Amino acid sequence: MSAPLNPVLEEVTARIAARSGQTRATYLDLIARAKADGVQRKILSCGNLAHGFAASGEDKNALKDLVWPNVGLVTSFNDMLSAHQPLESYPALIKQALREAGATAQVAGGVPAMCDGVTQGQPGMELSLFSRDVIAMATAVSLSHNMFDAAICLGVCDKIVPGLLIGALRFGHLPVLFLPAGPMPSGLPNDRKAQVRQLFAEGKVGRDQLLDAESASYHSPGTCTFYGTANSNQMMMEIMGLHVPGSAFINPGTPLREAMVKATAKRAAKITALGKDYRPLGEAIDARAIVNAIVGLHATGGSTNHTLHLVAIARAAGLIINWDDFDDLSRVTPLLTRIYPNGRADVNHFHAAGGMAFLVRELLEAGLLHGDVLTLGADSLADFATEPFLEGDTLAFRPAASESLDMDVLRPASDPVAKDGGLRVLDGPLGRAVIKVSAVKPEHRVVEAPALVFDSQDAMLAAFREGKLERDCVVVVRFQGPMANGMPELHKLTPALGVLQDRGFKVALVTDGRMSGASGKVPAAIHLSPEALAGGMIARLRDGDVIRIDADHCRLDVRVELSELAARETATCDLTASHSGLGRELFAGMRSQVSTAEEGAMTLPGLYEPARQNEKVRA
Incomplete structure (x- = not known):
């Protein structure tokens, strides 16, 4: 019943x-x-x-x-x-x-x-x-x-x-x-594929082995x-x-x-x-x-x-x-x-x-x-x-089957994997973000560490290859929101961040970009709004600012006085390279009129403007 x-x-x-x-x-x-x-x-x-x-x-x-x-x-x-x-x-x-x-x-x-x-x-x-x-x-x-x-x-x-x-x-x-x-x-198990990706990020396997693993997974x-x-x-x-x-x-x-x-x-x-x-x-x-x-x-x-x-x-x-x-x-x-x-x-x-x-x-x-x-x-x-x-x-x-046929994969509501769904909203002086913790171990759900700030995923990956991320850190990747460059998925960062975590460092990600449904074991505060290009506080962060992600208490904080943060000059970023080539110039109109992430990152004003007139997003 x-x-x-x-x-x-x-x-x-x-x-x-x-x-x-x-x-x-x-x-x-x-x-x-x-x-x-x-x-x-x-x-x-x-x-x-x-x-x-x-x-x-x-x-x-x-x-x-x-x-x-x-x-x-x-x-x-x-x-x-x-x-x-x-x-x-x-x-x-x-x-x-x-x-x-x-x-x-x-x-x-x-x-x-x-x-x-x-x-x-x-x-x-x-x-x-x-x-x-x-x-x-x-x-x-x-x-x-x-x-x-x-x-x-x-x-x-x-x-x-x-x-x-x-x-x-x-x-x-x-x-x-x-x-x-x-x-x-089913092909190559997904956890094995992820392992090969991390080994490639560390330079321990070559491109041929990586491609073989990917091909065995997507086959x-x-x-x-x-x-x-x-x-x-x-x-x-x-x-x-x-x-x-x-x-x-x-x-x-x-x-x-x-x-x-x-x-x-x-x-x-x-x-x-x-x-x-x-x-x-x-x-x-x-x-x-x-x-x-x-x-x-x-x-x-x-x-x-x-x-x-x-x-x-x-x-x-x-x-x-x-x-x-x-x-x-x-x-x-x-x-x-x-x-x-x-x-x-x-x-x-x-x-x-x-x-x-x-x-x-x-x-x-x-x-x-x-x-x-x-x-x-x-x-x-x-x-x-x-x-x-x-x-x-x-x-x-x-x-439906009266009982799960594999309790390691699917469980009844009376005996769940976890008591909550693991998708949480973070709030704080930097704005609002979402975090998925269902794949994040409890000991990694609270991270407080100095920020390392990047304006592109390529810059972050270059720093990783040069060994500059070998420390406790909150990696900040900004100018990745819908207004800036269409809010690309940043899943390419996942292997590098996973390597850092496996080496024992406290590590997390804060971004106004996306990380997708494949977000995994590293805590990631994503979809941060307001985004950097819209003047969000993420554009005022500097290397060394201590950031605290607390998924347990749904907080995203920065250990900088708000008056100091507000007085800082807002960072700028040359996005020219993201606005042309491979058809991107055709989407300039969409970038100019897109709504915020919490409003669905929509480019169809006929749908979201009437809603804005009736309801504040955070009400």
Whole structure:
């Protein structure tokens, strides 16, 4: 029997709904006005419609008859990236399944899908975060033809799924389902890969050995298997009810994955306004669904990137959330998983141990999820406590495992890995930051040491190679915020910082940049706001200033009198090299109008400006 809803969930949900009253009402009115009477394409003129189905072959008559629902597919397929390569075959499978169900589908458009793994430490990484909003706009362009009664978004990784959802929410009158490719099979264990990276950082192995290790880890079609942003995305889509249950972590190229593709297609056709079970996306993604997503993030030790992305997703639905909401929910959500970097296991091991079905069941029974949300992928959230399997060629569902099949990977809410979710908000004279401590040992969660200040990750790594960091230190890397250079992920720093920690030094990181879902064992105060380029106090720090990171008490302090700090000249940084080359000059407008990290680092003023008028970020 499920416990009553946790009172903190009730309180946080209520305050989100209250602070979002005007913006949510405006949003719901927007999507209500967009809904047509009958098939959506009925509102098009004959010329419009003729253009819309001119190349539709055997589906042309069905589209012309204005009876069958038509599903728009927005795809992030490309065959360079392992996570997206399997999506190539999905449109044909979906169209076949929909014809059987009395519906049609068209590929509405494609969105870019870049990989932080490829661009890590490279100039292209400075486009990564902004690509989310480009994807949102590309999704809007794809669906703007108004030909569709539902949509399916095909995407997986870091910025792709948030971008798809932000764009789709502006068409919230449509049912929208999400469909991933699934993780690649397990390869070289992630902890071994991390060890080789550290050895390379120390100069103890060569590039050939490093490349062999990386290739053994990332080795086939499918998503990377560590629990970073990509796999956190899939957890969130499932716990918000936007998948057919069990879709998140089934490997690509398997009969079960193909069955899930077809089931998603048929489900999309079933929940349009033309049937008796209309489930529009915009009504499903409400304050309760957003709270469920945050709880899922905490319960699994998910990506810190979602302290940006979930804020932006919520704002696309007219909802205003902030980091205090994350912090309060983290304090009451138990950590139930150990998936790398918070353990040795990968997402395949998590899935085998009971996976999302077990997780949802445990959270529901503990009163840590809103069970009364509107779900699109199944009739209720309780249906997500089931797992799919094949009976011959037929897709079926069975209840979640009664017990975890591997207590080292997945635990019940009554016996968790930790009592809280491990994502905390730090506050102090330098501003506000987030820190993920689920993979940080308790003895490393409080660090007080002199600052070593750098204006780029390359400068910090050069100092490491020269032996200048062989001491207790808080490494400060600034001018890495969204206004400065697009807020690149700084995961390239992780091996060097890990080496210093392993050598016995007290070490931590403070930055206005990002560190991603792969943030590991070194305490990192990230997303610091205000950022350096906006005049934040981080721009007034100097080498030797003593900084204290106290994750236990949620403080970020500097042992300098505030009057002295305020009187210092604000540092400047020549960012010219970050503003041109590899297309970066095209993003100058985004850098100039981007919101703060706590506001989601959004470049779409139409979404965040109304919220600013109704709510101070820190209220």
